[in-house]
Amino acid sequence: MKRFAVLAFAVAGVCALQAQRPAAVDWNKLRPEILQHYRSLVQLDTTSGHETRAVDYLKKVLEGEGIPTQTFALNPARANLVARLKGNGSKRPLLILAHTDVVGVQREKWPVDPFGAVMKDGYIWGRGSKDDKPVLVANLMTMLLLKRSGVALDRDVIFLAESGEEADTEGVGINYMVRDHFADIDAEFAMTEGGGADIDNGRVTAVEIGTAEKIPARARLVAAGTAGHGSVPRLDNPLIHLGAAVEKAGRWETPMRLNETTRTYFEKMSGISTPERAAVYKALLDPKTAAGAQKFLRERLPAEYSMLRTSVVPTMLKAGVGANVIPSEAEATLDIRALPDENVQAFYAQLAKVIDDPAVRVEPIPQTRPASPASKLGTGMYQAMERAAKTIYPGATVIPSMSTGASDMAQLRAKGIQSYGIGPASTEADEINYPAHGDVERLAESSLYPFVQYVWTVVTEVAGH
Numbered sequence: 001m002k003r004f005a006v007l008a009f010a011v012a013g014v015c016a017l018q019a020q021r022p023a024a025v026d027w028n029k030l031r032p033e034i035l036q037h038y039r040s041l042v043q044l045d046t047t048s049g050h051e052t053r054a055v056d057y058l059k060k061v062l063e064g065e066g067i068p069t070q071t072f073a074l075n076p077a078r079a080n081l082v083a084r085l086k087g088n089g090s091k092r093p094l095l096i097l098a099h100t101d102v103v104g105v106q107r108e109k110w111p112v113d114p115f116g117a118v119m120k121d122g123y124i125w126g127r128g129s130k131d132d133k134p135v136l137v138a139n140l141m142t143m144l145l146l147k148r149s150g151v152a153l154d155r156d157v158i159f160l161a162e163s164g165e166e167a168d169t170e171g172v173g174i175n176y177m178v179r180d181h182f183a184d185i186d187a188e189f190a191m192t193e194g195g196g197a198d199i200d201n202g203r204v205t206a207v208e209i210g211t212a213e214k215i216p217a218r219a220r221l222v223a224a225g226t227a228g229h230g231s232v233p234r235l236d237n238p239l240i241h242l243g244a245a246v247e248k249a250g251r252w253e254t255p256m257r258l259n260e261t262t263r264t265y266f267e268k269m270s271g272i273s274t275p276e277r278a279a280v281y282k283a284l285l286d287p288k289t290a291a292g293a294q295k296f297l298r299e300r301l302p303a304e305y306s307m308l309r310t311s312v313v314p315t316m317l318k319a320g321v322g323a324n325v326i327p328s329e330a331e332a333t334l335d336i337r338a339l340p341d342e343n344v345q346a347f348y349a350q351l352a353k354v355i356d357d358p359a360v361r362v363e364p365i366p367q368t369r370p371a372s373p374a375s376k377l378g379t380g381m382y383q384a385m386e387r388a389a390k391t392i393y394p395g396a397t398v399i400p401s402m403s404t405g406a407s408d409m410a411q412l413r414a415k416g417i418q419s420y421g422i423g424p425a426s427t428e429a430d431e432i433n434y435p436a437h438g439d440v441e442r443l444a445e446s447s448l449y450p451f452v453q454y455v456w457t458v459v460t461e462v463a464g465h
């Protein structure tokens with residue numbers, strides 16, 4: 001696997017850059033530098049509350065090469081950093097961003113120091129090695145290379161290292177930047193985590209570009225009744241009402257609705273899947289056969305089933321104070337993930353109708369992310385990403401994807417920035433056994449270098465004169 005990826009990277013890199021770029025980059029020569037910055041960043045423990053450690057590092061590196069930086073901090077320990085390379089202003093800026101924070105670790109689960117960036121078996125091991133330090137280092141290297149090569153730019157390239165993506169209860173990261181410093185990051189396009197690439201049998205077969213995400217629109221179901229003694233059955237026992245309501249909500253098959261991203265996703269997937277799977281994807285796209293295909297996904301591929309619709313998943317129950325006490329209230333939490341174009345208020349009303357019980361009310365939980373329309377597939381940015389993917393990962397199919405989770409792109413899309421998700425390549429086994437946020441996280445060294453080259457290629461194509 002490693003050998004192939006390295007070879008593909010070297011060949012593709014030379015061709016693409018010599019053909020189009022004024023300043024060819026010697027990618028083989030850059031590897032030690034890329035690795036050093038990447039490992040240094042993974043070695044910084046930037047769990048929530050310590051993001052300024054990464055900002056200090058980045059500031060030193062960028063300013064060391066003559067790129068001025070600005071720091072914006074609502075909390076001094078959780079700063080954000082912005083650097084801007086000026087273009088001629090003929091096009092609106094391109095924002096490349098990555099979050100600096102990482103989720104916590106349970107040290108006893110790790111075979112190596114989680115902040116050691118240990119190199120073993122062809123991998124770099126460490127918290128943040130996937131989420132999100134590859135994007136951070138790719139963006140950093142792109143800024144350094146733009147500056148060194150003196151590439152003329154049609155648009156400003158803005159680098160943002162942001163805090164608090166994983167846990168932003170204080171609103172120190174993207175929320176703060178969008179609210180108080182939007183002029184410093186406003187752009188036509190943005191690129192950040194939220195995509196990826198799949199390695200199958202030693203080669204990258206698919207590159208996913210994140211173009212949309214669902215909106216968390218959680219709600220509580222609250223059942224009310226009369227409190228009483230457990231020895232006296234009551235028809236208005238809120239647990240009985242809540243139980244029935246949770247079942248109805250959890251089993252509700254909300255309407256299937258494809259958008260530009262998901263339709264293209266399933267079309268493309270049908271072209272690269274096993275015959276059995278391809279038949280399912282094709283059936284999904286035909287209203288006459290969609291029901292059977294949905295059933296298959298519901299049972300076998302719940303993540304793809306969730307891409308078809310606004311999903312309603314009961315996740316918490318709260319009721320009762322004693323075995324012999326009927327409480328006056330019982331409560332369930334629903335993790336509702338709405339399609340980007342869902343009318344959330346109307347959806348809650350529909351949910352109440354499905355539950356159809358006056359003893360149970362639907363209480364919306366305040367949304368943590370704004371509604372974010374899907375980014376378009378036809379933009380120059382998307383096309384450049386598609387071309388770069390095909391250059392760096394020859395033979396790979398490029399697929400737009402809608403995340404069922406949420407990311408900081410929601411805030412950017414809500415402000416009208418067309419935003420696209422990227423990520424380094426992984427095998428399926430690695431995604432399962434060493435995922436972002438998993439007990440142990442690691443990235444193949446052979447995935448790191450082509451990923452940096454991918455980011456550089458996209459940025460120079462979209463922003464270069």
Ligand SMILES: [Zn+2]
Pocket residue numbers: 099131132165193
């Ligand atoms: Zn992340």
